[in-house]
Amino acid sequence: MRLENILALTQGNLLGAPTVSIFENVVFDPSKVKRGSLFVAYSADEIPEALLHGAYGVLFDRPTQIADSEVAWIKVENIDAALKKLLRFxxxxxxxxxxxxxxxxxxxxxxxxxxxxxxxxxxxxxxxxxxxxxxxxxxxxxxxxxxxxxxxxxxxxxLIRAQENTITIIEQTLFETSFIHNDTFYERQMLSPFFIPYLEHLLFFYTFLRIPFQIRGFSKMGHFIPVFTNARMEIKEFGTSERVVIFEPLLELIDEQIDFLDAQASWAKIICLLPETMRSALTIGVDNILFYRYPEEIIALLQSRDFHFALVAGVDKSVLRPSRSSMKQLELDFF
Incomplete structure (x- = not known):
């Protein structure tokens, strides 16, 4: 990577008059810098170590002391923006x-x-x-x-989307699925049937582009996250209570998830907690929907209603607290 190209692409300012004109690689961790590296300095505190390991250049966007005149010191307005331009090229x-x-x-x-x-x-x-x-x-x-x-x-x-169903669900709960795909049976996957249509498109994409793949198991989706609780809103072990708080950080998925719960658990008492900012943009009915201004209000709102499932948008499960008996269960992969 040539110094002149980096300066042209990032519109960076070269400080000093270095003798180097080319870099072997771009490195972010000062301990992995080798002679000839361009070090990206998100923290000025890491620069001395990078120089000690032989960095030929330093890319930075904050006030920094110039310690070695033979090194190419490249000052940019914003490191992330500069990296994007370099990577794109x-x-x-x-x-x-x-x-x-x-x-x-x-x-x-x-x-x-x-x-x-x-x-x-x-x-x-x-x-x-x-x-x-x-x-x-x-x-x-x-x-x-x-x-x-x-x-x-x-x-x-x-993404190339599936034109027909290739996944057959054999057994399901709201939070687990057993299914068959390409004659392979996947038993009790920790994957809600809510995600099966998305998985269908992904597997078709792999097949269409001839990308070999292997399903080993699912965990930590980061969406539609179930947390079993007691009446005091303390976290309990998976499957051990009749109250489940479901967390969804992505607000645009809430309508779809409410429809899913209504269809799959029509017998259940379901409530939904949304941030106040969503009130005016709400596209679904308002029955059993509560609004919160601050995350600190969520526990009180949950305790004020009787429910089987509570879908909470825009926050994660850290708003709840573990019970003493279930502290060890918090390391479960499902969460």
């Missing part, structure tokens, strides 16, 4: 096949084993860089525009 030669999808489909893809020629991407700019930069030419990338800036890629296509 240098990915051109990789000719990646990039596909966009929703966050749930992307999260499902992280739980399925695939070869190195396929990459699912999300996270900070640093995490995105570290995943995309080593990819082989013509690799397939899956990302969600909700979670990752699509401008990183010159172009992308939408």
């Amino acid at each position: 240098y990915l051109l030669e990789k000719e990646l096949q990039v596909y966009a999808c929703d966050p749930i489909t992307l999260h499902l893809s992280t739980m399925i084993t695939t070869p190195p020629s396929f990459c699912n991407v999300e996270g900070s700019m640093r995490e995105v860089w570290e995943k995309l930069w080593p990819l082989e030419k013509k690799a397939i990338v899956l990302f969600s525009p909700t979670l990752t800036d699509p401008d990183i890629f010159i172009e992308h296509s939408q």
Whole structure:
């Protein structure tokens, strides 16, 4: 990576008159810097260690003491914005096949084993860089525009969606599913049937593009998260109480999840807690819907109503508290 290209792409300012003109790699961890590296300094405190290991350049966006005039000190307005411009340019030669999808489909893809020629991407700019930069030419990338800036890629296509059902559900509860796909039986997967349509599209995508895959199990989806509780809103072991608080951080999924609960648990008392900001944009009925202004209000609202299932939008389960008898259960993979 040439210094002149970095300056042109990032519109960075070169401080000093370094003798270096090319870098071997881009490194974020100062302990992994080698002679010839360009070190990305999110923290000025890490620069001395990077220099000690032989960094040829430092990319930074905050006031920093220039410690070595032979090093290329590149001052940019914003590190993440600079990295995006660099990555966008240098990915051109990789000719990646990039596909966009929703966050749930992307999260499902992280739980399925695939070869190195396929990459699912999300996270900070640093995490995105570290995943995309080593990819082989013509690799397939899956990302969600909700979670990752699509401008990183010159172009992308939408996920190829299934035209017919290939998953047969054998047995289900609200939070577990046993199903068959391609003559393989997957028993008691910790995956709500709510996610099966998303999984259907993902597996079709893999099949259509001839991406080998292996399903080993599902956990920690980060969406539609069930937490069993008692009347005091203390967390209990999975399956040991008749009250379940379901957390969903993604507000745009709430309508779909309410419809799912109404269809799959028509016998149950269901309530929904939404942030006050959603009141004016609500597209569903208002029966059994409560609004909270602050997360601290949620426990009191839950205690004020009798319910079997409470769908809570916009927060995570940290608003609840574990009971003494269930503290050890909090490490369960399901949560």
